[in-house]
Amino acid sequence: MEFPDIESLFDRYVIGNYSRHPIAFVRGEGSLIWDSDGNRYIDLMPGWGTTVLGHCHPRVVTAVQRQAGMLLHVDNTFYIPPQGELARELSEKSFGGKCFFCNSGTEAVEAAIKLARLSKQDEGRFKIITMRDSFHGRTMGAITATGQEKYHRGYLPLLPGFAHTPMNDLEAVEEVVDDETCAVMLEPIQGEGGVRVADQEFMTGLRELCDRNDMLLILDEVQCGVGRTGEWFGYQHYGIEPDIMTLAKALGSGVPVGAMIARAEVAENLVPGTHASTFGGNPLACAAALATLRTIEQEGLLETCRETSEYLFGRLEDFREQFSFIREVRGRGLMCGMELDRPGLPIFQHCLHRRVRINCTHDTVLRLLPAVNVPRELLDHGLRVLLEALEKAEHGEI
């Protein structure tokens, strides 16, 4: 199908709730992706961080094909072997908790909110503190948790019982805790909010605060989890453990799957009838997720991620020294942000025009979330194009 035909299908039949670039991607392989006209792009933001192994990793494709030929779906009224195996892998790689499976990040967050409230309902505690500039998804609970007003507009009234405090400000959290607070939730690295990393002191302080007040610490690792930071999970950089963790994006390498992992004593509250998902943890999604975890493990990709990260942050720091309009380079692993003193959109657009895909978030932050196995020569090509865009921005040419 030619691009104009694809576009007219969207104009006529698809609700226009996304602003789309006039490109239709039809094939991908590793860190490369091709559009419907056969043009090749370097993808340094594959699937918004979803495609952590690059597009169509052969091990994931084979696992999905094998599972598709055996059993696509069965409901949760029966036992689903790959779901049990996936839960074991996640539990063993994290803090030994138990898993609930769903299909997206926002659903994992909803499950976490519900579990937190359920766990503390007997004590009359229902309030949850989250961070300003956070992003937790688009369902009603998740937008209420999200600390950005622009996502609330038009949807008032939101759920009662949420407060937002600034990231990395422990005192501000302490001030709003009261005897109705049941949990604190945050992203170890805020993604949509501009790639802001939680401080060590803040994270340790929150863990202690939660322990002192018998509150749950919920970490939303939908964007930073599953190998992206050079550890399996973002919290593992801090030497603390959450009570509940949410995952999605990278977990299925592009196959929709979300998960909430909770300490066993907390998880116990989710008894039959309290929460469910028709598709959650179905055989196809779990096969993709298992293949993702095993590939990261067997191909040593946490180590690869750390090495590439060191190189990439070195290059981005060089850019910061060269261009005074770059305010800060932030991130961890292969979750990188470059804050500018101006809108990042023209730089993003120039890169896309030159067939390199990056992202701009929070208006002024250029974001790169390359696959953890991105080949060095493709990364270098991408960085050359980014440099060219930065030079043009400096000379007012874009």
Ligand SMILES: Cc1ncc(COP(=O)(O)O)c(C=O)c1O
């Ligand atoms: C930290 C975080 N939580 C939740 C979500 C929502 O995930 P989904 O779009 O899969 O519902 C996102 C999506 O970007 C996210 O970055």
